[in-house]
Amino acid sequence: MASFQKIKGTQDFYGLDAVKLKYIEKVCSEVSESFGFSEMITPIFESTGVFTRLGDESDIVTKEMYTFLDRGKRSITLRPEGTAPVVRSFIENKLYANNNDLSKYYYFGPIFRYERPQAGRYRQFHQFGVEVFGKSSALLDVDVILSGFAIIEKLGIKNITLKINSIGDLESRTNYANALKKHFDGFKEEMCIDCQRRLDKNPLRILDCKIDYDKDFIVNAPKIKDYLNEDSKQYFNEVLQGLDAFKIPYEVDYNLVRGLDYYTDTVFEYIINSDDEFNNLALCAGGKYGHLVKDLNGPDIPGIGYAFGVERILGLLDKQNIWPDFKNNVDVFIMSLDEVSKLEALRLAFFLRKLGLVVEMDYKNYNMKNQFKLSDRLNADYILIIGESERQNQEISLKDVKQRTQINVKINELLKHLPFENLRNTEEIFNYENS
Ligand code: AMP
Numbered sequence: 001m002a003s004f005q006k007i008k009g010t011q012d013f014y015g016l017d018a019v020k021l022k023y024i025e026k027v028c029s030e031v032s033e034s035f036g037f038s039e040m041i042t043p044i045f046e047s048t049g050v051f052t053r054l055g056d057e058s059d060i061v062t063k064e065m066y067t068f069l070d071r072g073k074r075s076i077t078l079r080p081e082g083t084a085p086v087v088r089s090f091i092e093n094k095l096y097a098n099n100n101d102l103s104k105y106y107y108f109g110p111i112f113r114y115e116r117p118q119a120g121r122y123r124q125f126h127q128f129g130v131e132v133f134g135k136s137s138a139l140l141d142v143d144v145i146l147s148g149f150a151i152i153e154k155l156g157i158k159n160i161t162l163k164i165n166s167i168g169d170l171e172s173r174t175n176y177a178n179a180l181k182k183h184f185d186g187f188k189e190e191m192c193i194d195c196q197r198r199l200d201k202n203p204l205r206i207l208d209c210k211i212d213y214d215k216d217f218i219v220n221a222p223k224i225k226d227y228l229n230e231d232s233k234q235y236f237n238e239v240l241q242g243l244d245a246f247k248i249p250y251e252v253d254y255n256l257v258r259g260l261d262y263y264t265d266t267v268f269e270y271i272i273n274s275d276d277e278f279n280n281l282a283l284c285a286g287g288k289y290g291h292l293v294k295d296l297n298g299p300d301i302p303g304i305g306y307a308f309g310v311e312r313i314l315g316l317l318d319k320q321n322i323w324p325d326f327k328n329n330v331d332v333f334i335m336s337l338d339e340v341s342k343l344e345a346l347r348l349a350f351f352l353r354k355l356g357l358v359v360e361m362d363y364k365n366y367n368m369k370n371q372f373k374l375s376d377r378l379n380a381d382y383i384l385i386i387g388e389s390e391r392q393n394q395e396i397s398l399k400d401v402k403q404r405t406q407i408n409v410k411i412n413e414l415l416k417h418l419p420f421e422n423l424r425n426t427e428e429i430f431n432y433e434n435s
Pocket of ligand 1: 081113115120121122123125127282283284285286307308309310311312
């Protein structure tokens with residue numbers, strides 16, 4: 001039988017890559033917490049309706065979802081994005097009920113899209129995202145955009161441009177959609193089949209068609225900026241003025257409409273500038289969604305959020321070589337030279353681990369050379385050696401790998417000789433006999 005392989009477009013994370021993924025999660029979470037966000041963890045699958053709602057015409061919803069019937073014949077979808085599940089939870093748990101100000105959440109987890117796998121594009125990838133519910137405020141939009149920037153800065157990522165646009169309130173959008181429809185009606189014959197369908201359902205979606213995007217009828221289409229009503233214009237200006245107060249380089253991009261249908265007013269992306277295939281890909285994307293909560297049968301509360309592609313962050317940190325020093329995580333390796341010593345080693349390892357050290361040992365070898373090799377591979381800071389003579393003298397041999405020194409210490413005094421911070425604060429008395 002052929003051996004199993006991972007599904008196309010998915011990845012295994014192990015060793016250093018798993019450490020990197022966790023590091024990104026940690027930085028994103030910590031920065032978000034400093035902005036007042038708290039974590040929300042929703043299920044990986046939802047009822048399909050959470051994503052399809054009132055006929056979303058985006059590619060993500062119409063073509064890329066992993067949707068299946070479960071054994072109870074319910075239509076289930078692996079989440080293709082993080083916003084709708086958070087909104088579903090916000091409504092279902094009435095998180096708006098005793099809160100007349102803002103609700104701020106962040107999330108981290110896998111996202112599933114049936115896309116063509118290529119550089120920076122997977123079928124299962126991770127997003128880190130935030131969502132804020134409760135107010136329509138240009139200053140809030142700026143603060144949310146800033147929180148994304150703070151993550152980029154904290155990670156040390158360079159060469160990112162903020163692209164921003166307004167797609168207006170409902171009235172502006174409706175006027176714009178009508179203008180687009182009028183314009184595109186004359187080109188129906190030239191359009192791909194999807195765009196012909198979009199023409200009736202949501203002509204805005206034609207603008208980010210992956211097939212026709214560079215055709216004249218799209219390039220020369222009316223621009224949203226000419227259809228923003230006064231309220232939308234003023235709102236957008238306030239957002240831009242807010243951004244001007246910071247040194248974030250941004251570009252207004254009137255063609256930015258974003259991949260999902262639910263956005264209103266502010267939309268933005270942090271775009272990667274590089275000399276490889278990542279160039280022009282979005283590292284982070286988001287926007288304001290004035291009516292999504294209502295569309296999912298919740299109260300009429302506006303929201304705003306964004307999502308980072310975590311694999312893209314990982315790729316950039318690799319390329320820009322800006323990872324912190326990941327310390328090898330084995331503090332102590334215990335070598336044991338005979339069968340009785342192996343059991344002592346196990347006891348000692350258990351004891352030291354309880355005190356917070358990372359401890360490894362050898363379970364099988366009596367041979368010193370092999371055990372040194374293993375501790376080398378694990379990159380341990382200290383090696384403890386137990387053999388028959390050490391046991392008889394209630395001693396242990398302690399080798400400081402970096403300093404290349406080795407001393408024999410009384411087993412009950414071992415902690416004094418191990419310079420780890422977590423051992424200094426322990427109340428435990430190191431009593432080997434009674435441990
Ligand atoms: P979106 O939800 O489409 O706005 O995407 C938000 C972010 O997720 C993007 O800016 C990318 O960084 C990342 N992303 C989107 N699709 C993929 C994918 N197929 N593979 C990896 N990352 C992705």
